[in-house]
Structure formats: structure tokens, C-alpha cells
Amino acid sequence: MASTELNQHLITAREAGLIACRRCGRLHDAQPTHCTRCGAPLESRDFESVQKVWAWLFAGIVAYFPANLYPMLRTATLNEHSESTIVGGVVDLIHHGSVGIAVIVFVASVLIPVGKFIAIAYLAISIQNKSVLKQHQRHKLYEVVEFVGRWSMIDVFVVAILSALVQLDSIASINPGVAAFSFAISVVFTMLSAQSFDARLIWDVDRTKHVN
């Protein structure tokens, strides 16, 4: 309830007739089209941002399927070579008793990306429709999504390091699989999606509703 009350006291920059530069943070009044300090284009609201969010999000989701279906790692030892997918690797790790590592891999490679997809999709939907969460909560969600995005690459890093280290010709070698590439792309797309999101829109909708 406190936040609701807080909302009522808030006034947006747009309502105040001001535009903040998204790059350098300088506050302008409505006239200039470009930032007087850094020259970046000024926009009170990026109404195409939702489109971009959806577009990047779809691209990320599309890339996430092969990332899970194809093998992440190709390990070859003397007389056998195996390929393991992300989920398969987690299962293997659990079988080998490394539950902790399994949890880390699972969280980093499955929970977080999927959570990000859901979160971004929720935020995008919530701009256009009525939302359960309050504006502050949604904003915090957005910040978490943006913060967590860079850590999703942990799997890709592991694969990259292993591939670089374990190259002992025929005795043992580890090579990245197709999934490593698509997983990395998926993460990149998701981050782009999150960045495309114009968080200021969060405040408009409720305000409008509130005003109306």
C-alpha cells in the first residue's frame, strides 16, 4: 500500500515536460531533439521498444532450442567419444555425485535463461495490459533481468575454457558442440531484448490508467 501511495506522489519526467538523455543522463526540456551534451537522440518514450523486445526475445527462444537439443560438449578419449547436452550433462553430474556443480549448471543454463524469457515476456505484456505487479516491482524485476543476463554465459565460458585446455590429440580432446554456439547466441539475443526494453514505459501505463 505504501508503494501505491508512493506512486501517487510521483510525477514522471514526461509529465514534467522534461526529457532525460538515456546515454549521459542530462535533463532537457522538451525542445531539443538531440542531447546538448552528448548528441544522442532524445526521446521521451521509445514506442517501438516493445516490438524490439519481442523480436529479440523470439530470436533468443529460437536459438535456445538447439542449445538444448544438440550436444554442448564433444569429449573424445582413446577409444570412446561422447557428446553431452546441457540437461544430459546435469544428469551425468548428478550420477557422479557432483550435485553442487549440477545445481550450478542447471541454474545457470536452464533456470536463468528460461526465467529471463518469462520475465521479459511478462514485462512486455505488462506494458500493454493490466499487470498484477506494481510498477516498482516490475522495475526491480527488470533490473534483476538486466543484471543476471551477463552471468548466463557461464556455460559458454566453461566450454570455451575446456576446449582450449583439453586438446591432447587422440588421447583426449574436448570440442564445443553446436549447442555452445546457439546457447551463446540465445544469451546475446536475450540481453539485447532486455536492453531494448524501455523501462520508462512501465510507469506510463499505470499512470494513464491511474489518470483515467
Add this chain to the structure above:
Amino acid sequence: MSIEQNQAPADMDVRAVKRPFWQRISLVWLVPVLALILSLGVAYQNYASRGVLIEISFENASGVAADETVIKYRDVTIGRVEKVEFADGLSDVLVHARVDQKLASYLDDDAQFWVVRPDVSVRGITGLDTVLSGVYIEGNWDKQPDEAQSRFVGLESPPLIRADQPGTIVTLRAPDGSALAKGAPLLHKGIQVGYLESPQLAFNGKDVIVSAFIEAPFDARVTSNTRFWDTSGFSLNFGAGGVSLDVSSIASLIEGGIAFDTVVSGGRPVVDDQVFDLFNDEETARSSLFSRPNQAVLDVTVLFEQSVSGLSVGSEVRFQGIRIGQVTDLSASVEETGGVQAVRLRANLAIEPSRLGLGENATPDDAAAFLTDYVTRGLRARMVTGNILSGSLLVELLEVENARAQTVTKTEDGYYIIPTTKSEITDVAATADGVLDRINSLPVEELMSGAIDMMDSFERLANDDDLRSAPASLTALMDEARGLIANDDIQAVPADVRGAIAEVRQSVAELNAVIASADDAQIVSKLASTLETANTAVANIEEATRNLPEITTQIEQLTAKANALELDQLVANATSTLNSIDTLIGSDATADLPASVSAALDEMRLFLAEVREGGAVENVNAALQSASAAAKALETSVQGLPDLSARASRLVTETEAVIASFGERSRFSNETIGTLRDIQAAADAVTNLARTIQRNPSSLLTGR
């Protein structure tokens, strides 16, 4: 609410014109669309090139692991095992695998799969790479795409014959498979041209069947006249030619091997799976050239009363000298005849109907009918000697005249019984003895002593002092004659001359008769017949020797005996005779002889001139004509002597030729040739003597 309260005009609601949908669309959408297209494309490609699923059942799939074991064709990986499971009822192991889609149409009926494992055999080590890499499944099929199959039965071991390998498969039938091993080489003139598959028992339980693959183009050498024989192990032959050890390749020594050859041209080309008999050795194989191994045979049996030792399984069965079958089994059986039990020896014979002249397609029933009919007309079986050296026997079917009427009966187990007749088994020792006896009884010694006697006579004649002094005496005689003719008294004796000439004529006639009688070839024909006897003897020896190497030793003894004969003496006599003759001819007196004769003739001419003047000329003429005629008769008769020696010489040459055919290296023949040469030399001496006499007939005129 607030608007109504304010007096100021309402804020103008300035909004941008809503752009159309296609203008509002962000270019960013291209990214997911491209990603989607790319993903779907990859997914489709992946699906499309996924390969076809096949199922191979193995009895034993040791080493085959899902996702690891690959399938290879000509050492190129074409697929991978996806799943290994048991078939219903745990009878087989089912291996599911995906193979390259491009090859799917080649995986037809003839596709074979087997697991490649390390294999160490006599012929080498294979599959060694699988020790490290693990086993893999190898596939093989021909190059003809056909209806694709998805279920295959895997082989337990690599096939020796690849599906696309050109060549011919023939089936070999052997009585015993102990010498045959899978993969054993098939040799042609010592070169490996194929392999054997694993031997299997035939359905009839008697034979062993083995498939043999002959690679192209060598399979063109196989015709229906080709014979296969076993070359496994080694063969040791101990015979007249010495010891011969025959070893093929080391591999065939251990694994066994089969060789083949096509001895006679004109056979039909073989088809796949044609059946050939496998012979135990090359000799048997080659000698069996005229048999037709694929034919059904008529089984008959013969019960012999006497011992069958010498008869063995595989012995020939002959009918009027032609091989018509062979002995397949020998056993003893108890027969009851008239309440008395007797052991009979039973020989089972396999008779090939076509050999009986019943045509190519004759069946055993035809042959049975034929034999049944023939037995009522006197066909009987008997044992005869096959090889006098080894004493082996063979069974002969022959028609016995006036045979006791008998018919063909049948044994309980379905064999036709052919009645027997007395067997004819020759004893090799007896035959050899007979031949030697005959040689021993030849009058060789008499012949030799006769020749020696003759030579002695010649020698005595030549050594006779009287003969030696004959030329001198003749000269003296001539001198005397000259003196006599010079004597006036002589002119009074034409009548005496006439009488003397008459005597000469008479003696010449006698000599004629003697020479004619000699010419009547009593001696010569005797010699000739003796030599002919020797000739036949030699022929006998030759024939005997061909079969009887042992006789050689006896012949050597005989030769030693011949050596011990007084040949040396004979030759010495002949030599001394000739020497004597030489001395005789070479003596000065003989050389003076023509001059003396010429002088004598001159005297004679004078004497005759004088005589001519006298009244007795005509008488003398007549007398001399008579002498001339007598001399001519003497000459013709003497001319017969070279003929005689020529005949002797010819006989010797013939004998020599015979002996030469007997064998150049043999000591015996050398001795014989030497002896005969001596005889020839003796005959030449006779010729020389005759010629001398011919040249100097006056020696005969003198009565010497």
C-alpha cells in the same frame, strides 16, 4: 474534473499520426525470423540426412555398444549403432543402427554384416586396429541397388567371399572333412586362387560338403572336367624312383588345402554350386578323369568265399576291361547254405550305370535290370590281380560260358547279389621265376662254346705252318712248274693235264657243294634262330623288367654268369686268328705271290703257245675253258660268303637294336652288345678270310 475547474483552454492533445502497421514494424524482427529460418533449415537438413534405420541380429554382439560402434563399408564409416537390445525370447541380439541414406538402396538381399574383431590365424592377423578402437560392424554388398531391406541377419565371422567379388562358387564333396578348414587356400598350379568356406556335413550323413570360391578370372579354368584334390599335409612316396617328399605351402600344411587342375579340355563351363568330388591325392584325381562324380550309382554286393586280402575300399570294378565302378565297403557276413553256416566276405560295389553302356541318363534301376538279365546269361564276378607288384586285387565282372544257372537275389538291406566264379589271382613271384627260368635255359653257353670252337679252328688253320708256308711252297711250285714246263718232257703230257683239270673241276664242284651247303644256311639259320631266341628272350626280359624291378638283380647275376663265360678266351682266340691271318697276308712270300703267278702265267702262255702249235691245243683250250668255268663257279660261290657275313652282320645289328631298346645304361645290355660286337668282329674276320681266298683262289687250287 480538473479540466472543468480550469478556465484556461484545455491542453491540446497533440499526437502523431498513427503510422501504418508496415511502417511501424521494426527491422529488428528480421533477427528472429532469420534465426527461425536458420534453425528450421538446420533441423530439416538434420532430419533429412538422418539416415535409415536398420536392424541386424547377431547371435553374439560382444563389443558392440550403442552410440559408439560404427558401421563401415570398405573401411569408411557409414553409420552408427543406436541401440542394442535382445530379440523376443532372448534368442538374438538386435543391433539397431542408422546408416547413410545414400547407401540405403544398396542394402538389399545380398548385404552382409559381421562384427570385426581381432583375428589371428595361420594366414595372418586381421582386425588388429580394433584392439584399440573397439569393434566395429563391417558391411558388404554388391554394387547393384535393389529393393532396400531393413532387417538383416549378421554373420558370426567375416565371410571369405565378398558380395561384389567376381568369381565362381563350387561345392566340393569329400568323404572326410578332417583335412579341410575354413579359409584354406584353393591352389591352381601352386598359386592361391580361392578359398574354402567352412565344411559341413551333408544331409546324407556320408559326405562332407564344402563350398569353395574361385576368384575371377581363374574360375574360367574350371570346367566339368576339372578335378579337385587334397594337398594338405605332405606326401611321402617310396618307390622305384627313390623317396619323394611333397610339401605344399606351410599354410596348407597346417590348414589343409585343395588344388585343382583341368587335365582334359572340352568340359562344360561350370555353374555356381556345381558339385565336384574331392580326391585324396593328385594321382587319384587325375586317374579318375573319366568318372562322372555326380551320378547316382547302383549298389550291388558280391560274396566271396576266399580271402579278399588285396581288395580294398576304392578298388576298381571292371567289366570287360572297362572301369565301371568301385568297391565301397568290405565286410564279413555269415551265410547259411544248406544248414551250414559259413563266413563269406562281402564286398559292396558301386556301379555307375552310364559306364555299362546304358547311355548318359541311365538310372540305377536300368542298371539293375540290365545286370539281372545278364546274370541269367552267365555274368559272374571274380577277383583278379590288379597290380602284380602290390598284389592288389580288383573285381571283374565277366561272362562265364556254360555257367551254372543263377539269378540275382537281393539282400535284406536292398543290395543286389551278383554270383561269383573262381577268382584268378596271379602270383607275382611265380611269374618272375618263370621268366628267369626261361632266360636261364637259353643255350647261351652252347652258342658261346660253338663260337669259340669255330674261332679255334680258324686259328689252328691260320697258325698251321703248312698254310704259312703255302706261298713259299707255291713259289717253289711255280718254279718247279716253270722248270717242268721248260722241260721238253712236259709237252708230252697234255693228256695228264687234261686229267688234272678234270680233277680240278671235280674238286671245284665239291667245293661248290660244300659252299652251297654252307650257304644253305644250316649254320647261318641256326645262328639266326639262336639270335632270335635271344631276341625273344630279351623281349621277355624287357617286358618282365617293366613290371619287375627286382628281377634286375637276378639279371645282374645272369650277366655275371655271362661274364664268367669264356668270352675273353673267345675274343683272344679271334684276335690271334686275325693276327695269324694278318701275318699270313703280310708275309713276303704272299707279296711275291703275284709276281710268281705272273711268271708262272708267262710260262704258261709260252707253254700254251707251244701247245697250240702242237696237236693238243684244242684239247688244252677246252680244258682251260673248263678251268675258267670252274673258277667262275668258285667265284660265285665265294660271292655268297659276303652275303653270309652280311646276314650275320644284320642279325647282329638287329640284336643290337633290341638290346639297345632294352636299355643303354644297363650293364647287362652293355655286356651283351660287347659280346655281339665280338661276334660281329669274328664274322668280319670270316669275311676277310673269304676275301683273301677270293683274291687268291690259287690257294684253293693248290688244295690247301
